[in-house]
Amino acid sequence: MNKSELVEHIAKSADISKAAAARSLDAMIDAVKTTLKKNQSVTLVGFGTFSVGQRAARSGRNPRTGEVIKIKSAKVPKFKAGKALKDAVN
Incomplete structure (x- = not known):
């Protein structure tokens, strides 16, 4: 949808x-x-919770050159499904 x-x-x-x-x-x-x-969360009872998580800094590779690069830490949105949503899916 x-x-x-x-x-x-x-x-x-x-x-x-x-x-x-x-x-x-x-x-x-x-x-x-x-x-x-x-940096706050949104909770919809029965549906789920939207929150902010932290992704740690890490090293990766440039796919074109194979060169090792540093990837900065970042804030990422997260969603955790509530019980009613989980029950509706199952």
Whole structure:
């Protein structure tokens, strides 16, 4: 399912226009991004938790030259599924 299909599904389920569903979805995504930028987590009970993790610095290889390069540490978004979501999938 892509974003436009999700917007269509939200519009049908909530009995609202596609434009309103798109604005709602965009607002939700923006809220999650803003919260993660502040190094905080977003928990949706039954669905899951979005959080920020830390990836350690490491060495890698340039695939073209084979040269060893240093890869900096980085913050990465993480998602941990909640119990209700896990149960729905299984």
